[in-house]
Amino acid sequence: MHLAQLARRGFAAAVLCGAGFAFAADLPNVTILATGGTIAGTGATSTTTVGYTxxxxxxxxLIEAVPELKTIANVKGEQVFQIASENMTNDYWLTLAKRVNTLLRQSDVDGIVITHxxxxxxxxxxxxxLVxxxxxxxxxxxxxxxxxxxSADGPINLFNAVGVAGSKDAKGRGVLVALNDEIQGAREVTKTSTMLxxxxxxxxxxxxxYVVRGQPMFYRASTRKHTTATEFDISRLDKLPEVDIVYGYANAKRLPVDAFVAAGDAGLVHAGTGNGSLANPVKEALKEARAKGVVIVRSSRxxxxxxxxxxExxxxxxxxxAADNLNPQKARILLMLALTRTHDTGEIQRMFQTY
Incomplete structure (x- = not known):
């Protein structure tokens, strides 16, 4: 029974040693970087699942609430910032990415979990x-x-995420998202429900x-280049180019395009209807924006x-x-990073087909 309990708590290796068992003492070192979000949220009552803070x-x-973490990793935490994620900004991204890269260069850090x-x-x-x-x-x-x-889902999600971050099987797979016992790739994943x-x-x-008892089980990998295979370097950047999204809809007007251009945007992503269709007034505005040097990416809503x-x-x-199969919000990110390298649309199209 004792062995079964330990196995459920994430001890992956038990070896027969003489008359008894000896357990692997070496656990991975995982740093948890906290940024806020619902996982760190509180409600007025135990049934408050909307309208919480x-x-x-x-x-x-967060770490104290999941004592089981110490059975699968040596965990330490760091509060990078504390925000609701709708308030995420380019500056926060640069701060977080630089801290991640600094930590990953350390020999005593095997993986990182980011609460978000x-x-x-x-x-x-x-x-x-990408960075x-x-x-x-x-x-x-x-x-x-x-x-x-x-039934707060944060504790089990955190346990599973630490298990994935500490696993050698997760190396080289790019940035991962782990919730609801599933592992998603950064490039493809998207939020599809407001509440579920x-x-x-x-x-x-x-x-x-999937994640089972804190251990990842992988079945596929992304074929698109990521992390160490990208050409993007943010180590000396203190600002990203301004890129915004213009949404397509019936009776769309050119006003948003003109406003973003007037504000000095370096690029625009158009979240078009269907296969990235452009309404005539918006198309004319985008053509004029391109003539002024603004890089235009067509995506789909x-x-x-x-x-x-x-x-189209x-x-x-x-x-x-063309955005390939990136949704508008991810096309915006790739365009921002592309513009730190070049303004040549042929080169930027290559990047959209690569990453």
Whole structure:
């Protein structure tokens, strides 16, 4: 019974030694970087699952709430910042990414877990997927219910995320998102429900694997380049180029495009209807913006599928970039990083087909 209990707590290796058992003493070293979010949120009552306050609990309390963590890793925590993730900014991303890269260069850090609000997990994950310069695991985790709620999902999600971050099987797979016993890839994952615990999905392509008793089980990997294989270096950046998203809809007007151009944006992503279609007034505004040097990326608001180059618009003639199957919010991230390297649309199109 004692052995079975230890196994459930994440001790992966027990070897017969003489008359008894000896357990592996070496555990991975995992650093938890906390940024706030629902996983650190509190509600007025135990049944408050909407209308709660995010980003109230500090990292040490999060760790104390899951004593089982010490059975699978040597864990230490650090509060990087404390926000609800709808307030994530480019500056926060740069701060977080630089701290991640610094820690991963240390020999006493085997993996990193980042606690994060679910609203923009997919964006932070993809940004880190493009700028982290290590093959050590980086796992982002959150929760759909605050820590004070009945059946709060934060503790088990955190336990599983630490298990993934400490696993050698997770090395070299890019930045991962771990919630609801599933492992998702940063490039494909997106939030699909406002409330449900299984909100994170990878439309059409599916998750990478599962977590069982804190141990990852992988079934596929992304074929797109990431982390150490990218050309993006944020080590000396203190600011990212301004890029915004213009949403497509019936009766769309050119006003948002003109406003962003006037504000000095270096790039725009158009979240078009269907396969990235452009309403005539918006198309004219985007053409004028491109003539002023603003780089335009066509994406789709549909949530899945490829925005085909020269499909619903003649990208060659317009000198636009097609987003491949990146959703608008991730296309914005790649465009920002691309603009730190070049303004050549041919080169930027190559990046969209690479990452």
């Amino acid at each position: 995010a980003a109230k609990i500090g990292v040490e309390k 609000g679910t609203d923009t997990i997919e964006e932070t994950a993809y940004f880190l997927n 982290v310069k290590s093959d050590k695991p980086v796992v982002i985790v959150g929760a759909m219910r605050p820590a004070t709620a009945i 615990a299984n909100t994170f999905r990878a439309p059409e392509l599916g998750n990478l694997g 549909t949530g899945s599928g490829i925005t085909a180059r020269n499909g 618009a003649n990208d060659d003639e317009l000198d636009f970039v």
